Amino acid sequence: MISSPEMFLAAVAERTHRIMLGTGVVSLPYHHPFMVAQRMVQLDYQSRGRAIFGSGPGALPSDAHTLGFDPMLLRDRQDEAMGVIRKLFEGKERVTYESDWFTLRDAKLQLRPLQEDMEFAVASMVSPSGMTLAGKHRAGVLSIGSMTRAGMRSLPLQWSFAEESAAKHGNTVDRKNWRIVMNWHIAETRKEAREQAKEGLLVHNNLYTVGTLAAAPDEAVDDVAFSDESTAVIGTPDDLVAKIRDMKEVTGGFGCVIGFYHDWANRENTLRSWDLVARYVVPEVNGLLDDYRDSYRWVNESRETWTRAKEAVDSKIQQHDRAAEVMRTEGYEGEKAKAE
Numbered sequence: 557m558i559s560s561p562e563m564f565l566a567a568v569a570e571r572t573h574r575i576m577l578g579t580g581v582v583s584l585p586y587h588h589p590f591m592v593a594q595r596m597v598q599l600d601y602q603s604r605g606r607a608i609f610g611s612g613p614g615a616l617p618s619d620a621h622t623l624g625f626d627p628m629l630l631r632d633r634q635d636e637a638m639g640v641i642r643k644l645f646e647g648k649e650r651v652t653y654e655s656d657w658f659t660l661r662d663a664k665l666q667l668r669p670l671q672e673d674m675e676f677a678v679a680s681m682v683s684p685s686g687m688t689l690a691g692k693h694r695a696g697v698l699s700i701g702s703m704t705r706a707g708m709r710s711l712p713l714q715w716s717f718a719e720e721s722a723a724k725h726g727n728t729v730d731r732k733n734w735r736i737v738m739n740w741h742i743a744e745t746r747k748e749a750r751e752q753a754k755e756g757l758l759v760h761n762n763l764y765t766v767g768t769l770a771a772a773p774d775e776a777v778d779d780v781a782f783s784d785e786s787t788a789v790i791g792t793p794d795d796l797v798a799k800i801r802d803m804k805e806v807t808g809g810f811g812c813v814i815g816f817y818h819d820w821a822n823r824e825n826t827l828r829s830w831d832l833v834a835r836y837v838v839p840e841v842n843g844l845l846d847d848y849r850d851s852y853r854w855v856n857e858s859r860e861t862w863t864r865a866k867e868a869v870d871s872k873i874q875q876h877d878r879a880a881e882v883m884r885t886e887g888y889e890g891e892k893a894k895a896e
Contacts, residue, residue: 561610562595569603577603580698581612581679585633586623588658592637593644597669605670610698611638612679612686631685633657638676638693645669675733682710684717691721696733696811702803703739703816705785711736711807732811736803739780739788739816742829742837746791749829750777753790756820793836800841813841 558564561579568577577599582592600607613630614620620627636655643651647668653660676695680686682704690697697718701707715734722729741757743749754773761776762769770776781790789796800813815833819826839845855862 562599565599565607566602569599569606572606575606576608577606578608578610578677578698580608580610580677582610583614583619584611584637585614585625585630585657586619587637589637589640590644590658590660590663593641593665596641596674597645597665597667600669600671600674601667607669607671608675608677608696609641610677610679615679615681634678635689635692638678638689638695642676642693645674677733677735680714682706684714687714687717688721691718691723691727691729692725694722694727694729696735698735698737698814699810700737702736703787705787708785708787708806711803715808715810730811731809734807734810735812735814736807736810737814737816738799738803739818740796740799740829740833741788741790741818741820741826742793742796742832743825744792744832746795749790749792750774752822752825753777753820756818757790760818760820793832793840796833796837797840800837 561582565577565579579596579599584592596607596609611634613634614625617627619625620630637658640651640653640660643649644663644665645668647665649664651660651663653663676693677698678686678689678693678695680690680697680699681701686697686699689695697714699707699711699714701710701714715729715731718729718734721727741749741753743752754777757780758770758773758776761780770779777790780786780788786799789799803813804810815830821829
């Protein structure tokens with residue numbers, strides 16, 4: 557229901573300081589490229605250089621029908637608009653461009669983006685289209701197809717389309733700019749997660765899923781999260797960590813996981829789910845705990861080192877009569893004997 561991503565993110569920018577703000581997505585065939593460029597420049601300044609320009613062709617057939625567009629033209633028009641917007645952002649020369657759906661004459665932005673090179677990002681579902689655009693226009697990718705079974709099956713090949721397109725146009729692409737969208741609801745136990753999410757998931761599944769409708773809440777949960785082609789995680793933080801690692805194997809590697817916000821559970825349990833992600837999933841998948849575990853393991857495997865250090869302390873104590881007497885009075889020798 558967010559009809560203007562730029563307006564929404566301008567409000568978010570007032571309430572945040574560091575998080576990057578992606579429009580995800582502006583449907584370019586429905587907007588004049590010059591006006592999109594101006595709005596993105598405005599957002600970049602209001603967010604102090606935190607804007608990511610995400611675009612798509614307009615994937616909903618209902619939108620194309622309502623606005624009187626032929627769906628067959630949308631992806632080519634997104635491509636066309638992205639190239640023009642990139643030139644406007646660079647501002648090297650005035651842009652004159654004649655198209656069958658927009659015209660520019662001697663166009664130049666009065667103000668270029670605050671960022672020297674604002675990141676572009678494109679949406680990708682199942683077809684090679686999004687990835688091909690990413691390679692051509694040096695853009696990141698938002699893979700929303702990972703939430704569908706067809707999209708999951710296409711993931712292993714997707715990045716190769718971006719690399720082929722980049723090579724064709726003399727560009728390079730980096731997997732760190734590939735964002736995979738995933739669905740989840742987690743709790744302390746799988747049983748709790750199922751119970752919290754199943755009623756809302758049944759509604760979501762039967763409204764938005766193309767295919768067989770679930771007859772009961774538990775059936776919807778099993779189909780979405782516990783089948784051979786699961787597209788979501790309903791379980792514990794460990795289950796989500798395992799799924800993310802599995803996705804890295806399937807794709808060959810990507811830069812970021814984006815959680816798709818939904819209302820399967822009530823507000824309290826939904827917020828708790830995100831809290832668990834922040835506390836347990838993010839540190840684990842980003843390797844923030846690796847050095848702690850290595851230190852713990854090394855300490856436990858190096859007890860001879862600590863025994864030698866303790867002997868050095870004991871030696872100094874015994875060399876001092878009053879210190880030795882205090883230790884004997886306090887039961888130090890007895891505790892030492894127990895430890896040994």
